[in-house]
Amino acid sequence: MTVPAVSNSSEQLDRARALSAFKLGDATFYWLTRLSALAVLLILGGIILSLIVGAWPAIKTFGLDFLVTRRWAPQLSPSPVLGALGPIYGTLVTSLIAMLIAVPVGIGIAIFLTEFCPPILRRPVGVAIELLAGIPSIIYGMWGFFVLAPFMTDHFMPAVIATFAHVPILNVIFAGPPSYLSLFNAALVLAIMILPFITAISRDVFQTVPPMLKESAYGLGCTTWEVVKNVVIPFTRAGVIGGIMLALGRALGETMAVTFIIGNSFQITGSIFSPGTTISAAIASEFAEADGVHMSALILLGLLLFVLTFCVLAAARLMLARLEMKQGK
């Protein structure tokens, strides 16, 4: 009769041991996840801090003038004249054009895939779009440089320049001479690069629309266009905007492909067919050779890009919050 007693107490011991092992695992897991979360904050803080420290000499030298100076003259001694207006202008213009092209096309593809596409095509087209997102950016750069740029410059640009030659304002925006390396060509490649983000996310959220809603609308006699306009898009607005903002973030910071085809020129001409530069392209092409205030100014450019991206993300959040409030969620 003693045997079961022994086994009973050892069973209890096992149970306690197993429980404490679970507890330990749980605690370790808790701390690991918490540390990971903290590490993100620490790294982010560290990056901001080191950017500010690195940019400090340039902030002290140029102050707010840095934002509005058009000149970029690192060779002037003893004090170079450096201004960020050229790169900021290039960054905003290329991102704007890229969004103008990619948003309608990307959402259009998503609508086609979810509403019109015959099932047999849906998979291959979907996979192709996702593959686009996986191509390394330098490949886009090379393709833009060797294939897209010559075609646009030799065939598309001259026609546009000729068409708008006598239209005020437009003849400045579309002024010649066409350049292989230009803001427009860079924006076009950017548009293709961010297209998959917009399409993939929009498609995913479009698929979350309850079939009941759509079918009710169809039952009332709505056309597909009316269903998309009045049911699908309003239902998924938040997700679509999220996808667009993700794409915009990528467009603002894209470096390699843009450096390849934008021309790295700090001039602001007003024409989108002329070469320009972006913040990240300027940093990439000058960082290795810069020193002193020049180096510091490049770090300050990095800080500006950081702030710009932060503002974009904050604006997106704000927009989403307001939309949700309107919907009464």
Next chain:
Amino acid sequence: MDLSKIFRAAVVATATAAASFSAQAADITGAGATFPYPIYSKWADAYKTETSNALNYASVGSGAGIKQIQAKTVTFGATDAPLTAEQLTKDGLAQFPMVMGAIVMVVNIEGLKTGELVLDGKTLGDIYLGAVKTWDDAAIKKLNPSLKLPSAAISVVRRSDGSGTSFNFTDYLAKVNADWKSKVGVGQAVEWPAGVGAKGNEGIAGNVAQTKNSIGYVEYAYAKQNNLTYASMVNAAGKTVKPSMAGFQAAASNAQWKSEEGFYQILTNQPGEASWPMTAATFILMYKDPSDKAASAEALKFFSWAYEKGGKMAEDLDYIPMPANVVTMVKAMWAKDIKSK
């Protein structure tokens, strides 16, 4: 300020990581100018076969080369823009010329043969200032009365990174074009008034090969290796010259090398009827009192070998070997200034 130094060191370290970490005891590490890279790599190959000692040279640009030797991540730095005697003394560096080369203008115009197009310094400066905008501009036509040039816009290509080649090119333009001197000046990276920027000699060569009606400046070896069309130039004596070994040597022969000034010498716009106007020497930087004396001794052995046996290889790639009297002066300077034991 300190942080930017750390950033810089990080960039420097990544650039040479492969070179310095994989290096064995006898390997020589160096970094800098892209301009002499073709000949340095050829020498390194031959030297390795002969002595089994390897040279790891990172072709990262003159500015980066100067920075790397200052950060002491390499045994020698290489630059096309020589440091002045003051700068050398400040950092405790010794400087000597290794080889000379030439910058040529490469163009991409349909139907044009190499050497057919003639440019002078004034016109070239105006093209790079954006004042001469099309190939059929009166200034270009005047120099090329018999050529049929397109009425297309000139696509100007220049360097986007800091560059010793740019330094010598802008130095030449500043000497021959007053507007260039007052508006832009001389430097490894300047405020380019026109054109698109490309990275490295190879970047300019690639851009010009790709872009119709473009013009760019590269080291001669890059023009030949890429089969690019290059232009003839009007030199300081008013004669039209094609890029040739004889022309480069004629320009180089004018140089007055002085050991005490760190051999500071810029060879653009030299007098002489045959002189090619954009010739340049490329320099080596080493510490006078290096922390790793054995490595410096190995590097000096390599340079000494290159002076003695590398001349033919240099000429094959259209570089100009240093004259014997300059080599003697350089070696005397080594013995006097560089503590390699």
